[in-house]
Amino acid sequence: MESTQLALLALLLGAVIGVAACLIVFAAIRARERAVREAEGAVPPGMTAVLDAMDDPAAVVDASGLVAAISPTAPWLGIEKDAPLEHTGLRDLVRAARSGATETANLRLVRGGMSSDSRLVSGRAIRVNERHTLLIVRDLSEQERLEQMRHDFIANTSHELKTPVGAVTLLAEAIELAADDPAQVRAFTARLSAEADRLGRLTGRIMNLSRLQAAEELTSVGDVAIDEVITSAIEAHAVQADSAGVDLARGGDRGLYVRGDTQILKEAIGNLIANAIAYSPRGSRVGVGVRAAAGAVEIAVTDQGIGIAEADQQRVFERFYRADQARSRRTGGSGLGLSIVKHAVARHGGEIKLWSQPDRGSTFTVRLPLSEAPVIDSPAKKRKKRKPETAVVGADAKEGSE
Structure with a gap:
């Protein structure tokens, strides 16, 4: 009787040891597989430091479309770590760059969160390795605004100059036609002088404004x-x-x-x-x-x-x-x-x-x-x-x- 109990106990102990050994081996295999996956998905060495030093919004995107690392300014455009890219245009740019070519495109994006502010940006996607793509986004909104200001300034200036220039031209013709009437000539001459003064003041103010806008610092x-x-x-x-x-x-x-x-x-x-x-x-x-x-x-x-x-x-x-x-x-x-x-x-x-x-x-x-x-x-x-x-x-x- 005692020998039978010892045999059963030994059999049970062996089964427990076997199950424990299987669990240990299985856990080791899973840990190894996890390590391999993490190694394959890890951001390339030095890339995080590069992102930290960048002023422009930038991110490293893995093959699954998730953002693996970001620059400090990336959240400004709604780019968050461990999340997919929010903007369709940026996703398409990253997808196109995975073939090995560097892709660049100008996009109009709406900033993340509840903001409705539309920004003109230049996106650039560069393939880093088989699993990762570097995305850099540069804000062009300020350049666009300055270009629009320059265009408006030229258009407004041309429009404002037409009035006194046209008046001077008409008055000069009127003086020529009234050459035999001294009183009319004097009247037209006075008006011509007033328009010339107005034109001089206008051009002077345009020059002053252009000088103030162009100079980065005061010269004196x-x-x-x-x-x-x-x-x-x-x-x-x-x-x-x-x-x-x-x-x-x-x-x-x-x-x-x-x-x-x-x-x-x-x-x-x-x-x-x-x-x-x-x-x-x-x-x-x-x-x-x-x-x-x-x-x-x-x-x-x-x-x-x-x-x-x-x-x-x-x-x-x-x-x-x-x-x-x-x-x-x-x-x-x-x-x-x-x-x-x-x-x-x-x-x-x-x-x-x-x-x-x-x-x-x-x-x-x-x-x-x-x-x-x-x-x-x-x-x-x-x-x-x-x-x-x-x-x-x-x-x-x-x-x-x-």
């Missing part, structure tokens, strides 16, 4: 006294204010300085004052106020004019845009003044804000970074600084005479 930078800028701008438009019956007033802080180009700032503030005068009724006042606030200089130009409708306030800084077409024709406005102001202020690291209500007037506020007043040596200090030089010159002269 120094300490700019805001008092000088305001005084010069007011004096330059005093005749215009007198003719329009508008009073110019200045108030606020004195002795403030900014860093920048004095002439550009004079033109910018002058454009604001000229606009305020042009859109103000006779007998009203245009005020120019200055104050220091939170590390900035604020220059506010306020009028009591017709104001600007809310629908037009976002567009008044666009080139050639006029909120009041009829008044602009009467005053000879080009629609470039506020655009020049906006770019001039931006070149100085500042911003411009607008408050306006119809029939209550407008206030344009320019904010520029405040700088410390320059240190100007007194005449006594200058004489003290020159004394050592005089002594040295004298010693040299004495030594030379010896």
Whole structure:
């Protein structure tokens, strides 16, 4: 009896050992297969470091269509790790590159998430190995925007120049036909001179705006006294204010300085004052106020004019845009003044804000970074600084005479 029990126990123990051995072997086989699959699907060495250093959205896509690795900016286009590519155009580009050729295409994509912002991008897919493809996406939206701005600028400029050029041509013909009538000739000549002046102002403003848009940095930078800028701008438009019956007033802080180009700032503030005068009724006042606030200089130009409708306030800084077409024709406005102001202020690291209500007037506020007043040596200090030089010159002269 005992021998039978021992035999059964031995048989059971052998079965347990056999099953355990089978499980161990099976687990080893599965682990080996998993390791092989991971090795085959692993991102090539060094590719992750390359992706981390890239500014453009980029990803490594495996043969199954899943994203194996991404650059830091890839989520901006909805490209997520361990997920399939969201955009059909990008999937087609990767699929085409698996044949071994580098594929490039321009695509218009909508960014991931809830955004409806459409972006023009250039996609480039490069086969890395049998299982992986590198996808690089470069955003071309800014280039597209600049190209559209350039196209619009040329079209608008051509349109605006046609009016005064056409008027000059017609007036020249009229003068020729009225050669025997001195009074008519004088009248046409005065109008011709006015159109020539208008054409000169328009071309000058176009050149100023082009210069501000083309330059990456200011060419002449120094300490700019805001008092000088305001005084010069007011004096330059005093005749215009007198003719329009508008009073110019200045108030606020004195002795403030900014860093920048004095002439550009004079033109910018002058454009604001000229606009305020042009859109103000006779007998009203245009005020120019200055104050220091939170590390900035604020220059506010306020009028009591017709104001600007809310629908037009976002567009008044666009080139050639006029909120009041009829008044602009009467005053000879080009629609470039506020655009020049906006770019001039931006070149100085500042911003411009607008408050306006119809029939209550407008206030344009320019904010520029405040700088410390320059240190100007007194005449006594200058004489003290020159004394050592005089002594040295004298010693040299004495030594030379010896």
